[in-house]
Amino acid sequence: MATTVIIGAGPAGLTAARTLIAGGVTDVTILERNPEAGGLPRFCGHLGWGFFDYHRIWSGPAYARRLVADARGATLRTNVSVTSLGPGGVLEISTPQGRETLTPRAVLLAAGIRETTRAARLIGGTRPWGVVSTGAFQEMVYAGGQMPFRRPVVLGTELVSFSALLTARHAGIRPVAMIEEAARITARRLGDLFARHILGVPVLTRTKLVSIEGTSRVDGVIVEENGMQRRIDCDGVIVTGRFAPEAALLRGGPLALDPATGGPQIDSFYRTSDPAIFAAGNVLRPVEHSGQAAAEGAAAATAMLRDLAGTLPAPADAIPVTPAGALRYVYPQRVFRDAGAITLYARASQACRGTLRLKAEGRTLVERRIDALPERRITLTIPEGALKKICRVELELA
Amino acid sequence: MTLPPDVPYDIAVIGAGVVGCAVFRDFSLSGLRVVLLERGADILSGASKANSALLHTGFDAVPGSLESRLMQEGAARYRRIHQGMGLPLLPTGAVVVAWNAADEAALPGILERGHANGVHDVRPMGADELRAREPHLAPEARGGVWVPGESVIDAWSAPLGYALQGIAAGGRVLRRAGVRGGTRDEAGTWRLDTEVGPVAARLVVNCAGNQGDIVEAIARPSPFEIRPRKGQFVVLDKTAYRLATAIILPVPNERTKGVVISRTAFGNLLVGPTAEEQPDRERAATDTAALESLLAQGRRMIPAIAQETVTTAYAGLRPATQFKDYQIEALPKEGWISIGGIRSTGLTAALGIAAHARRLYEAHFATLPAFEEPEGPVMPNLTEELPRPWQEDHREEIICHCEMVTRREIAAAFDGPLPAGDLGGLKRRSRCMMGRCQGFYCFRRVMEIAAPHLPDLVSPLGGAR
Known part of the structure; x- marks a missing residue:
């Protein structure tokens, strides 16, 4: 056994x-x-x-x-x-x-x-062939030698979305556009320049994918920009990130x-x-x-x-850590008071600049100015001994 | 091979939805030579691919209506044959839940209607009993009406099984065989112009669903007009299955039966449908606002739905007409039987409709020998209710991890007399790619099996542009 x-x-x-x-x-x-x-x-x-x-x-x-x-x-x-x-x-x-x-x-x-799938994002439209995740697209291209489309749109601008562009380039196809609902791309800047100038793919920010169109195969998508809807012809959608x-x-x-x-x-x-x-x-x-x-x-x-x-140490000795302010999550969710320095990992819900504070019982234990992006890991190390006699801590970005 | 066009079939059934498949089955089993004509790449390409997969009792039908009668007959026939065909029947029961005083006031009428429809086991269910049975319901639930006979089935394996039984009895299924028109010669033989060439038959049965009035116009000015009614659904992850045991029904209003929460035979939880009139009879699209609204309604009934994720969403078009009841009629002079306006109850009623069509045939055209129910085919089990191939010793590799579909099951979808005709047909036959990842983990390997059979899906890398 x-x-x-x-x-x-x-x-x-x-x-x-x-x-x-x-x-x-x-x-x-x-x-x-x-x-x-x-x-x-x-x-x-x-x-x-x-x-x-x-x-x-x-x-x-x-x-x-x-x-x-x-x-x-x-x-x-x-x-x-x-x-x-x-x-x-x-x-x-x-x-x-x-x-x-x-x-x-x-x-x-x-x-x-x-x-996250197209369905879980509640993207409307019909259900034609040609809607795939980056993971599926990459496996089809690199492991299967299969091409499901020639002119897809790429939904999302995370790091993985640019990975999808590289895969498309490897496959010898050029996506017709990248679509991002937010005002800026999710990945670090320069990604958009990279997409535009190296891969020749326009990056459409502030643009929402409204629906996917087509009967047996995707023949277009409807996007919305500044309240105006328009159609982009394409034969697939890579739903990324x-x-x-x-x-x-x-x-x-x-x-x-x-x-x-x-x-x-x-x-x-x-x-x-x-x-x-x-x-x-x-x-x-x-x-x-x-x-x-x-x-x-x-x-x-x-x-x-x-x-x-x-x-x-016994699990029961751990104390909880909770996220606050602009933080989406923090882990580990429980830490030990006397087990050496501990690194907390967190993410912000959106791009923001602010102060990251580790707080306990009304006191700030550690703080630091940060510039957060939703895709960028935020770390904070709790120095050894900082949690003595503390029952819970909060990591806040404000 | 089709018959030469000058040797007519006894019957041409137009439309391979659940009703067409059931009609095809019964006439084939009766010893007639029957052809089933489907315009889609596979059977169940229209209304029948997207419904709520419930086997109703008919407790809430209009008493005395043809729909009520045929639902009862259809459900009873399904219950008789399902085990022999390996088809599932989840005896969930249903409860019509009252959420406010107005709903409560409507409950006696619902009970009365159930009794009028011959569904005698409906009974009131108090708030405490309801809570004990469905602990996840929101506290506002005030009790309701318990309908023990309402059940969940597999909406795809059943009609596929009917079609296979028809084929085994000598019937023929032609797909991508849309009927463009037809004429009847002096001898009374229909010459149908189809996308795969002419098809001759002595009698036509119109089961064309959302195309029903268009097909009807081949025989006569259609007395009914198809007014498609769209229903959108949300399928929640399998982790949500535990949140309801019975089918949770709202108190219906004039226009719609309202949003239902039910288990699916595949182990998910279904929320829907919407009811939207639309002129388009082809395009069944979902929209974000409607899906969000369905989820909100689901959360109001079962708050824990808020923590669940969406596996998929779909929309179906039901062939409603200007009439409430089914539009079924024999036209002896025209050599034609019309089966129109079979709305959301078609899955339940299909075998009843087929029996009714057979009776019309006997009344107006010719007598038919009684037939014995065939043994098999036993349909592959896709449900969580019965053992599945992944649970067997010496199983093949699992290709679709979310739905636990083995290689053999995917390959088997392309075997036999009615192999999958398109990707939807593959999914309906095997469940592959229908789970929570929607193909993230299995697209490539499914394509490796499917591509030889469905060549339009992928092209080789570096192939022709």
Whole structure:
């Protein structure tokens, strides 16, 4: 019986496996529902992976191969779907041979993330073929050699939206426009210049996608700009970004979720409300790059090693952290008073400039001026000892 | 191969919606040579692809109407054959919930109408019993009327099964075979001009749904006019399934039955429909405002819906007419049977309508031998109610993780005498790509299986521009 089970063989899960094995755990099993390990980077053929964890710049597939190679020593079980994650980390799984129940000592949930669909955004219109997420588009192009359209529009201007443009360029097609409801693009500036001048794609800000048109295949979209509607002819829509953790396994179950992140609540040791279940990577919150997910996988695995050694503080000793002001979320949602310095991660709901304050019992413990973008990670480190005798803290951006 | 045009079929059924499939089935099983003509790339391309998938009791129909009678007969026939065909029946029951004093005042009338329709097991349900049964309902629920016979079914596997039974009995299904016109010769044989060539038949049954009056005009000036009524629906994630056990019905008003919350056979929670008149009989589009309004209404009834995510949204067009009742008629002189105005109750009534059509045929054209219900085919189970292939030992790989659809199930959708004709047909036969990620994780692998059969969907990278 496996001592530790990792759900998901992406950057977080594979890095955690590597860390557990390096830490001396001999029995690590990784469950992956797809036929091959590596996670989403497998389908992102352009460069940009490995910088944070390997100090190299690889393509997504090269990075994925390296992560898989470095997790050798773990038992990798592909084509295995977890159908239930119960109290104490009891797992019901569906394997090609049949169904099984696993009862490991500790579980790491690293199930990753997906983009919000056209339907979940309540975009109206008909339901023709040619509406895909970036993830699906990239997998079709890089892994399948398939082209679902020639002249799509790209909805959204997050980092991943520009990744969609690069994929389109690789596929030899040019999207007809990028559409953004806000006044500026979501990704860092220069993205729009990059789209316009390098890829030749117009970026339409303050423009809302009203409906998708077409009978069997997309033949256009209706957009609204300054209250005026107009039609853009196209043969597809790439619905990009607005990532959401793949946490359906947890919903309706006993684990405490954070509605703001869409993922499980964790303490500063990546432990969920069930002390046998840890979580790391993009299942924790809307998207971070693979390097951050991998770093979290390593950190969670380090905590799991301590847990196996019996040296983690009791979960009940943690105190809650809540977001306030312009912050959309903050995690870990619970921190320990006397476990060294702790880094909080947060995101703002929209672009804004302000003061980030860690507050407790009416006092400001730490503060700093920041310039926040919804896609940019906000971090704040709580110095060791700062939380003595404190029962709850609030991270505020105002 | 179609028959040579000079050898007429006994019957040409126009329209392969649920009604056309049921009519095709019954006449084929009766030993007639029947052709089912569908203009879409697959069956169920019109009104029947987008409904609420309920098997009604008819408790709220107009007593004495043809619709009431045929709903009862249709539901009873479905209940007799569903197990043999592997078709699901979720015995959820329904409760008509009163939310205010005016609703409460309407409840006795609803009970009375149920009894008048022969649905004798409807009964009042007090607020406490309702709360115990449906703990997620908003506290404003004041009780209601309990309708134990209302059920949920799979709206696609049933008509597909009817069509397959018709084919097994010797019938033929022609798709992309829209009927453009037709003439009747002196011998009384219809010569239909279809998109796949001429089709000759001694009798035509018009089951053309939203095209019903246009097709009817081939035989005569249509006495009914199709006035499409659009219904939009929101499908919530499977995590919302637990929020209602029974079908939650509002007290209806004059124009609409109102917004319903029900489970689906696939394990989701459905909120809808809207009821919107529109002249367009082709385009069934959703719009953001209507979907938001549906969600708001859903949240008012079940507040916990606020925490749930939307899996998908769709719109269907129902072939309403200027009349309230079904428009079904035999025209002996024209060699024609009209089946028009089958609105939202068509899924329930289909087998009743088919039996009625058979009776009209016997009354006006010729007697038919009684037929025995065939054994099978057993439809692949798509519901959460019965075991699915992913749960078997030695399963094939799961391609669609949200709906747990295996490779074999997707491939099987392209097998047999009525393979999927388009992407919608594939989804309706297998459920792939219909889950919460809507293809994020499975598009490529589904396309690898589907592309040889549905060549228009993707082109090879670097292929022709």
